[in-house]
Amino acid sequence: MSQVFVFLEGKDGTLKKGSVELLTWAKTNGLETSAGAIGADAAGLAKQAGAFGAKVAFASTPSAEGYNPEVYVSLLKEMISASGAQIVLANASALAKDAFPRVAARMDSSVASDCTGLKMDGGKLIALKPLYSGKCTAEVEFESGLNIVLMRSNQLPVMDADGSEADVKTIDAPQASGNVTLEKTVQGASNKPDLTEANVIISGGRGMGEAKNFEILEDLAGTLGATVGASRAVVDAGWVPHGMQVGQTGKTVSPSLYIACGISGAIQHMAGMSGSKVIVAINKDADAPIFQKASYGIVGDIFELAGPLKEELSKALN
Structure with a gap:
């Protein structure tokens, strides 16, 4: 054996x-x-x-x-x-x-x-x-x-x-040689589960417009018990920390549900979330590549949809 x-x-x-x-x-x-x-x-x-x-x-x-x-x-x-x-x-x-x-x-x-x-x-x-x-x-x-x-x-x-x-x-731990020392520990971007362990992820892209609009996704994530992620473009713009980045140069995730908001679907991003069991895409551009990967797609404005979506999710979960 x-x-x-x-x-x-x-x-x-x-x-x-x-x-x-x-x-x-x-x-x-x-x-x-x-x-x-x-x-x-x-x-x-x-x-x-x-x-x-x-x-x-x-x-x-x-x-x-x-x-x-x-x-x-x-x-x-x-x-x-x-x-x-x-x-x-x-x-x-x-x-x-x-x-x-x-x-x-x-x-x-x-x-x-x-x-x-x-x-x-x-x-x-x-x-x-x-x-x-x-x-x-x-x-x-x-x-x-x-x-x-x-x-x-x-x-x-x-x-x-x-x-x-x-x-x-x-088992007794050996003494460190001193060749490597821990200088500081940086607090993670969120107190929610790490992206790599999250069962539900809501990610935002450049379509979110500006950094403060990620509060909309945080609010929606609170309803679902989700963790918020982001595309590389958003991280490069300084809107959110790198710890939230999903993609080839960020984190590779495999949640049960991945909701992409305002993300066009660059191949580098999709490489990091292709293992998701269900992918929901919300984007104003009906031709966005993300829809080719999505299990479900909504052609629409996340700013108009977030409120009704949260309301319906709250009803369904309660």
Whole structure:
């Protein structure tokens, strides 16, 4: 039986949905699962992993706050080695994208990043990775003994917690060498879920006119419990921070619902949201390329539609 190690990430002491997706996949496929968490909430996250199939979970809390690649990579290597896993799964978060290529180099293995699917074939792991702005999908097979896959969130089903707790093993963190120091932590653009983890996203483009009009989208997002995103043109104009950018040079997202407001549909933007399950486009230009990708399209002015749309959504949700 293949053994799987899942790297856990959390927020406010609770496992992120993406981590639960990976644990669920491993349990559903009958794989022996262990997990690992690093940080102030590591022990709590490790215990929670047991409710989703992990028998053993490793936890470590470095003395210094924040992400230090030297410390994290050393700990991850130790956790993975102790677990005996042949498969390593993590979310395609900024932290994981920085740490796991380093881990792979240390452990002489390979990484498949930004994957959207997983399957087992005769005991071998195959990862599905979109290419060419989502126009095709590659099946990635591994030749090395250790298979590391970074998965996008919102790609896999989740199961309900069963109340179990994992056997938590504490690992002492090594002292940082001082080659890397954390200067400061910058607060995210929003207190809502990160774009890469959001189930519903409302994005605005140049058609929003000016920065203050994004308040309209924030208001609409509040009704839906959505996170607000933006196109590159809007970010370049300085209307919103780069953390809100969806696209090839921003964040790649895969929500259940993506609402594009005043976005024409440049190929770079569509490359970042093509994994959305349902796409709704609102644009005054009936010939905007975004409509070719949309599941539903509304040819109209977002400034005229926002009020009635919020009213109808409120009725439907209540």
